[in-house]
Amino acid sequence: MPRFAYTGRSAQGRVSGELEAASAGAVADQLRVQGITVLSVQGAAGGASGPPLMERLQAWLRRGIQPVDMLMFTRQLHTLLRSGVPILRALAGLTESATSERMKETLTAVRQSLESGIELSRCFAQQSHVFDHFFIAMVRVGEMTGRLDEVFLRLFHHQEFEMLMGKQVKSALRYPLFVMAAMVAAIGVINVMVIPAFAGVFAKLGAELPWATRALLATSRFTLDYGWALVLAAGAGTFALKRWIGTESGRLAWDRFKLRLPIAGQIVLKAQLARFARSLALALRSGVPVEQALTVVAQTAENQHIAQKIEGMRGAIERGESLLRAAVATEVFTPVVLQMIAVGEETGAVDELMQEVADLYSSDVEYELKTLGQQIEPILIVFLGVLVLILALGVFLPIWDLGRVSFKR
Template sequence: MSNATPRYAWTGHASSGATAGVIEAASPTAAADLLRGRGITPLTIRPQGNGLVAGTPLGWLTRLRAGPQRPAESDKRSGLFAPKVRPVDLMLFARQLHTLLRSGVPILRALAGLQESAVNPAVKDVLLEVRKSLESGIALSMALARHDRVFDPIFVALVRVGEMTGRLDEVFLRLFHHLEFENTLRQQVKSAMRYPTFVVAAMVVALGVINLMVIPAFASVFAAAGASLPLPTRILMATSQFTIDWGWAMGLASVAGWFGLRAWRRTPQGRLRIDAALLHMPVAGKIVRKAMLARFARSFALALRSGVPIEQALSVVAQTVDNQHIARRLDGMRGAVERGDSILRAAAAAAVFTPVVLQMVAVGEETGAVDELMDEVAGFYASEVEYELKTLSQQIEPILIVMLGVLVLMLALGVFLPVWDLGSTAMKH
């Protein structure tokens, strides 16, 4: 029996680009660790003279070849109702890829395993395309950038940094926590909007029933009596008649207006105007602003901690903040930093940050811990948003009660005043 150290042929990516070679190691896992220590992200690791990859820490991957079977092109899903890659799918992808890379599994085999175990067909298709790009010699970050509807700019930028530093496993763990934060924020907003949306929808339905069914019944009675009707009743009857005559046109106009607003929002000018207006809406505006600040702070801290330069971090974060008005201000902030301004002066000039954020930026610049303090800002505003969303129904309830009170008052005056007058007339006679 020979005691010679096994030799492995490998391919990978370094900061200088694609590379390959042969390495001596006790196992494929040890070989992957040695390569990452050299700043190389391993793509494939094969024992010399054997096409199979053995000795991996995950048993279900040992059956895979270095070049796994590709699904047929006809398996790809397309069309309007094709499945989409959900935020939960991205979180699972980042977490699992972190575990596989940390265990020493080469990136190609890790992607093959994730593709095989994925439940969502859209995830399978994306991973297949990413694997094809990697096999053709393209870096992982560039392969992910080709799917910009799935992987946002900050995801791609951090993966690029991970490739350059050889710490892809750490980057994917940070991305998992970032995606978890974003998903939690999104779910909190949806949960908080359920109650007011239901109440407003119920009021709209009630108005439709009153105008189309209730008031016309009373109108026929009042017309037969021939009595003089008070002003509230005449207003209700005119509103009801207008709804009956032109309700279809109002419905069409509402649908056309909705689609027109969506189309306008897709234009740069429309998106800018609407996003700026969202920040000044009563009740909801402060929640939107705090949510944007939490997202900015968390993304900025993540980019800085991962080694992204400040100018590039601001550029990437501007693309990920879901508000064009704030994104424009962040682009201006990046330009100011490039011209030599401090982060604090650039942030103050942007005029979108609260005094809390500016104070944290000032302390961070003095201590060299901007990323840590931005994390604290993100946690602070995430807590603020959570509290605001939990109390949103309490803040909206007075407005809804006033609207409902006005509706009931108009209905009561319009219906019962003439009934009262008719009863009084009948008693006199």
């Protein structure tokens, strides 16, 4: 495994060193788990070289780790820990019973790191291509509170919910994506094959063509002459967008934009609020102080805009403000969440009410995903109607005018 040299900043000051990891991103994840702000990560001189091309190709062709593999691993690990099985023996048993080769390799690496004296959360962080920030942060909470078995049960329920949501999103988007693909294919066939065939007929009319027909002819001519440029521009734009989202400022702007989308924005916001409430409830129930709990919750948020707001909450609480005032200042929480926080602070049951919020918004997200196709369908019908209208006006109006002139003669 290659080595990387890093520099960063911790509570004690500037730090530097070397770590072994699969990639520079994995090094950054390990350092974040340790509370270190990463300044730079570079390949260390004399580090191990990457695997040969054939080995990398074979690794790419092998079956990857599926969500169901992670689901079974988390559930089985909870059962073993709850039964009193030591963590090393539990990992050894799960490694032998894993059906995925990549899962076996991952668990073997985790067990080896654990045997060398590294804490469990850091062992998972070394495999950041498999275990996400939420998983690692929750394991860290379990280590701090001594409730690893409960944490893995909560992670199982979370992964089960995420997998269910993923299936519902695919199911809801299947019909709209099919209609959009059919529309794009129809536009392409019309521009490349149908309109050029009518162009000669329209040229013989010798009359002024309607605006819709002129627009179709111009679009068809541009597609035939510069179609290759459109393909290149689309590819370059997609690549540039991915690179921009990969930057810190780009990811923040993109996550903020997703919350403002007309239909999907509310679903994304409710899903993030459900995750926030579930994570905060688990951390508080485990005995973690609220400031430290908010730090962990911020690490589990997938949306960087919301994560930044949660970090701001932690800073406000450290300055002496209440949890409610800190939440109001973020301007991202709904009135329902704010009311629950207010009642929770008054009664001392913030963890219980946050779990109620998580259950509420999880149900809302599930319902809205089920009805997502019905919400998008009217928009698709309008676009399809406009497309058919333009095509009908552009193609049939000149033919209608030609037939009317011939009939008068």
